[in-house]
Amino acid sequence: MQKIFSHPKSLRDVTTHYCPGCGHGIAHRIVAEAVDELDIREKVIAVAPVGCAVIAYDYWDFDCSEAAHGRTLAVATAIKRVRPDNIVFTYQGDGDLAAIGTNETIHAANRGENLTVIFINNAVYGMTGGQMAPTTLLGQKTATTPAGREASLQGYPLKISEMLANLAAVKYVERVSLHSPQEVIKAKQAVKQAFQNQIDKVGFSLVEILSPCPTYWSLPPKEALTWIKEVMTKEYPLGRIK
Amino acid sequence: MAKTKVLMTGNEAIAQGAIDAGCRFYAGYPITPQNELIAYMAVHLSASGGIFIQAESELAAINMVFGAAAAGERAMTSSSSPGISLKQEGISYMAGAELPGVIVNVMRGGPGLGNISPSQADYFQATRGGGHGDYRCIVLAPSTVQEAYDFMNLGFDLADKYRNPVMVLADGMLGQMAEPLKTQNSKSKTQNYKKPWALTGCKGRKPNIIRSLYLAEGALEGLNLKLQEKYRAVSQKEQRYENTHLEGAEIILVAYGSMARIARSAMRRLREKGRKIGMIRPVTLWPFPINAFSKHLTPNTKYLVVEMSYGQMVEDVRLAVDGKCAVKFFGRAGGGIPTEEEIIRYAENI
Numbered sequence: 001m002q003k004i005f006s007h008p009k010s011l012r013d014v015t016t017h018y019c020p021g022c023g024h025g026i027a028h029r030i031v032a033e034a035v036d037e038l039d040i041r042e043k044v045i046a047v048a049p050v051g052c053a054v055i056a057y058d059y060w061d062f063d064c065s066e067a068a069h070g071r072t073l074a075v076a077t078a079i080k081r082v083r084p085d086n087i088v089f090t091y092q093g094d095g096d097l098a099a100i101g102t103n104e105t106i107h108a109a110n111r112g113e114n115l116t117v118i119f120i121n122n123a124v125y126g127m128t129g130g131q132m133a134p135t136t137l138l139g140q141k142t143a144t145t146p147a148g149r150e151a152s153l154q155g156y157p158l159k160i161s162e163m164l165a166n167l168a169a170v171k172y173v174e175r176v177s178l179h180s181p182q183e184v185i186k187a188k189q190a191v192k193q194a195f196q197n198q199i200d201k202v203g204f205s206l207v208e209i210l211s212p213c214p215t216y217w218s219l220p221p222k223e224a225l226t227w228i229k230e231v232m233t234k235e236y237p238l239g240r241i242k
Numbered sequence: 243m244a245k246t247k248v249l250m251t252g253n254e255a256i257a258q259g260a261i262d263a264g265c266r267f268y269a270g271y272p273i274t275p276q277n278e279l280i281a282y283m284a285v286h287l288s289a290s291g292g293i294f295i296q297a298e299s300e301l302a303a304i305n306m307v308f309g310a311a312a313a314g315e316r317a318m319t320s321s322s323s324p325g326i327s328l329k330q331e332g333i334s335y336m337a338g339a340e341l342p343g344v345i346v347n348v349m350r351g352g353p354g355l356g357n358i359s360p361s362q363a364d365y366f367q368a369t370r371g372g373g374h375g376d377y378r379c380i381v382l383a384p385s386t387v388q389e390a391y392d393f394m395n396l397g398f399d400l401a402d403k404y405r406n407p408v409m410v411l412a413d414g415m416l417g418q419m420a421e422p423l424k425t426q427n428s429k430s431k432t433q434n435y436k437k438p439w440a441l442t443g444c445k446g447r448k449p450n451i452i453r454s455l456y457l458a459e460g461a462l463e464g465l466n467l468k469l470q471e472k473y474r475a476v477s478q479k480e481q482r483y484e485n486t487h488l489e490g491a492e493i494i495l496v497a498y499g500s501m502a503r504i505a506r507s508a509m510r511r512l513r514e515k516g517r518k519i520g521m522i523r524p525v526t527l528w529p530f531p532i533n534a535f536s537k538h539l540t541p542n543t544k545y546l547v548v549e550m551s552y553g554q555m556v557e558d559v560r561l562a563v564d565g566k567c568a569v570k571f572f573g574r575a576g577g578g579i580p581t582e583e584e585i586i587r588y589a590e591n592i
Contacts, residue, residue: 042445044443045443047309061444063441063443063449064449065452066452067309068305071301075312076309077295077309078269078307079310081295082266082293082309083443086441103301104298
């Protein structure tokens with residue numbers, strides 16, 4: 001009998017620390033499956049962010065580095081320059097990539113570093129207790145926007161993927177979601193493409209993943225998925241951006 | 243490569259010293275008075291096959307050094323005082339993750355944006371860790387262009403040996419002055435330091451992880467105890483200093499870096515007048531060379547610490563002397579440089 005589904009080699013068989021219904025587990029698995037299918041596990045070096053995914057190395061079974069908050073793409077830039085034959089990727093949340101690390105993000109992208117970026121957008125700071133993220137939607141209640149995000153006070157949801165797509169050196173930007181099995185399959189294809197681009201030396205590739213945070217959206221896990229589909233994707237349309 | 247005699251500024255000598263020490267990665271951001279260093283690296287590190295990146299910020303530059311060090315290369319950055327303040331976060335992360343690397347501070351006047359004249363006002367920042375957490379950088383203080391060159395090799399060796407960031411603390415005077423120096427290619431030394439912990443991809447081994455986050459009960463205390471043990475070993479083995487004319491000295495000058503050259507001139511003139519005066523020049527600022535003082539603690543010995551600050555290293559001298567001798571201080575900062583005459587006048591009135 002042919003085995004067609006199994007635990008990814010790149011994913012450790014351990015208990016998760018993520019909250020029930022969190023999207024990180026699925027996103028980690030997608031990355032692990034993509035790495036296995038491209039047979040690059042022994043060449044991969046991941047850079048984990050500060051945020052809920054900081055201990056991604058407890059789940060992924062390949063070389064990993066932490067980075068200071070927001071400096072993820074600076075660290076990854078140097079690793080890739082020093083080791084151009086390795087496959088280097090970052091896994092970053094919205095706070096890491098689009099708030100404290102905006103500068104590092106824009107300049108790594110603008111230099112056209114041959115990197116793969118997995119950008120988890122859950123519209124909130126998870127690890128620190130559900131504060132406003134740059135990607136928080138207008139009206140969305142968070143610990144620091146108790147009455148809901150207001151454009152006149154906190155500005156608009158930052159569409160960093162669209163901003164990055166404007167840069168000449170950025171080669172691939174796609175926004176995907178984890179709100180249904182079909183979307184998860186598409187998300188995996190995008191992640192795999194972003195790795196393939198690096199293997200092919202295409203250049204800077206980013207996949208934005210809309211990911212549920214039921215805990216800080218104050219929603220049951222299933223409703224969190226519905227919220228992505230019905231509310232979040234209106235602000236962040238899915239599909240290839242570049 | 244045979245020794246070659248060349249004329250260089252301190253900034254250029256630091257850059258060439260790094261290249262000859264096997265530095266393969268440099269990331270930096272322009273700031274005066276160290277711009278010749280980054281420009282030299284842009285030309286010569288690239289030409290020697292290394293990687294040069296002009297970073298978008300000081301934060302990015304130090305974190306690129308973090309990344310290159312994590313990947314196992316000899317990596318460095320350089321800046322001047324305000325830029326070094328910005329790098330402190332990354333230096334703390336390097337210390338926590340036990341990553342080697344060299345950070346050069348060509349000090350200028352502060353606080354704030356200050357000015358671009360020479361200064362030694364970053365001594366506390368350099369020797370007390372500088373960033374958050376209980377850590378130390380090994381700090382080397384060159385006094386000549388030759389030492390600026392030599393200490394890059396020493397710095398990279400110490401960084402690799404102890405898996406710890408090393409700071410080379412120069413100042414605008416040393417950075418800008420030109421002197422003859424002998425260069426010597428010593429790249430072979432890099433091979434002395436194996437880095438099985440580096441990120442290279444996990445082929446044929448278990449995955450490596452570079453981290454400074456330790457959440458499990460007692461884990462971070464364990465890391466701190468390990469670091470403290472390392473710092474104790476460094477303190478015991480790596481004190482460096484230069485003692486001059488200490489036998490029978492009634493006054494002992496203490497100065498480092500560029501300041502030590504002016505202090506030495508003052509000492510010579512005072513000795514010509516028959517004064518019993520000598521000098522201790524700390525070469526490592528951390529570990530502070532307390533051994534230099536231990537045989538010269540008779541009650542009639544007086545110490546005079548001279549700095550381009552309003553009194554920073556003097557605190558370490560007081561700790562080293564431990565109340566056994568009087569410790570006087572003379573310093574100027576913010577662009578003021580203590581002159582020979584001022585030092586002589588001060589010493590004669592002790």
